[in-house]
Amino acid sequence: MYIIVIGGGRLGYYLLKALLNEGHEVLVLEKDSRICRTITDELGSVCFRGDGCEASTLAEVGTGRAGMLVAVTGDDEDNLVACQVAKHKHNVPRTVARLRNPQNAILFKKLGVDVTISTTDIILEAIEREVPTHPLTQLMSIDEKGLVIVDVKITPESTTVGKKVKELSLPKESKLALIIPNKGNAHVPAANTVLQAGDQIIAVTSPETKGALQVALRGV
Amino acid sequence: MKIIIMGCGRVGARFASLMDEDGHEVTVLDNDTYSFRRLPASFGGTALFGNGIDEEAQKRAGIEEADIFVALTQGDNRNVMSCQIAKHIFNVPRVMCRIYDPLREEMYSVLGLETISPTKVFAQLLKEKIEKKEEKAED
Numbered sequence: 426m427y428i429i430v431i432g433g434g435r436l437g438y439y440l441l442k443a444l445l446n447e448g449h450e451v452l453v454l455e456k457d458s459r460i461c462r463t464i465t466d467e468l469g470s471v472c473f474r475g476d477g478c479e480a481s482t483l484a485e486v487g488t489g490r491a492g493m494l495v496a497v498t499g500d501d502e503d504n505l506v507a508c509q510v511a512k513h514k515h516n517v518p519r520t521v522a523r524l525r526n527p528q529n530a531i532l533f534k535k536l537g538v539d540v541t542i543s544t545t546d547i548i549l550e551a552i553e554r555e556v557p558t559h560p561l562t563q564l565m566s567i568d569e570k571g572l573v574i575v576d577v578k579i580t581p582e583s584t585t586v587g588k589k590v591k592e593l594s595l596p597k598e599s600k601l602a603l604i605i606p607n608k609g610n611a612h613v614p615a616a617n618t619v620l621q622a623g624d625q626i627i628a629v630t631s632p633e634t635k636g637a638l639q640v641a642l643r644g645v
Numbered sequence: 646m647k648i649i650i651m652g653c654g655r656v657g658a659r660f661a662s663l664m665d666e667d668g669h670e671v672t673v674l675d676n677d678t679y680s681f682r683r684l685p686a687s688f689g690g691t692a693l694f695g696n697g698i699d700e701e702a703q704k705r706a707g708i709e710e711a712d713i714f715v716a717l718t719q720g721d722n723r724n725v726m727s728c729q730i731a732k733h734i735f736n737v738p739r740v741m742c743r744i745y746d747p748l749r750e751e752m753y754s755v756l757g758l759e760t761i762s763p764t765k766v767f768a769q770l771l772k773e774k775i776e777k778k779e780e781k782a783e784d
Contacts, residue, residue, distance in 0.1 A: 502726040
């Protein structure tokens with residue numbers, strides 16, 4: 426597939442390398458001539474100097490036949506405009522934008538950007554996962570379904586210890602997928618499964634009901 | 646009318662004071678407080694520090710009650726993004742956007758923003774002025 430990457434910064438550079446390794450035809454658009462030269466010296470003629478937000482630049486590099494455009498500059502507004510120009514002027518079927526401000530995800534979706542990736546969110550999630558006392562960790566988000574997969578830790582203080590799964594008042598959007606106990610094998614929770622301190626519960630829920638799920642699983 | 650202006654540059658400051666003199670409720674948003682020096686001492690509106698491409702900043706500026714939002718920063722993309730937030734997230738009835746790049750201006754105009762390209766307007770104006778002078782000379 427022909428993939429156009431907007432922004433030759435650190436993220437763009439490693440993305441370019443990875444996509445080239447996978448055998449794609451890739452071109453990076455980068456405004457800074459110095460960065461462009463470095464990439465060209467190292468990887469060959471896979472970098473074009475120009476503004477990826479300009480329809481004429483995108484036309485010059487044959488965006489019309491691109492299967493995907495990925496905008497990974499450090500500025501949300503530039504990534505948005507690059508994706509919009511690609512979509513509306515060149516009919517690129519799939520546009521992906523990097524976000525600095527996670528709040529912009531809703532706007533970008535509304536304006537037709539197919540996929541948004543919030544680097545801030547990803548780093549936050551990774552850090553939360555490493556903080557052992559954090560009761561709820563988001564493991565993954567499935568944006569197109571509006572669901573998230575979370576990990577909830579049952580601690581000795583949880584008032585739900587000793588309760589059965591059927592006695593919990595879970596939000597209706599939530600489904601418990603797996604219980605990983607402190608000792609022994611992971612098992613799929615049934616109605617009569619009893620919660621124990623040290624359990625790690627993997628569950629699927631909507632982003633809005635994360636808090637309610639945590640309360641239902643751990644008590645107040 | 647309640648008007649929010651993003652960008653307190655020469656045009657932003659001048660436009661803000663014009664609308665203020667006419668009795669409108671004006672809020673100017675800029676991410677550099679030093680820009681507010683351009684507002685005249687008589688300015689009776691609000692000058693607010695904040696980044697206009699941030700939904701929270703727009704809310705603080707009172708976007709939910711605004712009748713008009715105007716984006717006048719130096720960055721075309723910033724203007725475009727803030728206007729789309731005002732239009733699509735906050736449903737502001739009238740959203741006006743300065744876009745220097747004529748190509749981008751045409752595209753966003755098709756996409757439903759009220760756009761002005763100073764590049765196009767000024768070039769046209771110069772051309773007309775010169776043509777008028779020539780006509781007079783011929784007469």
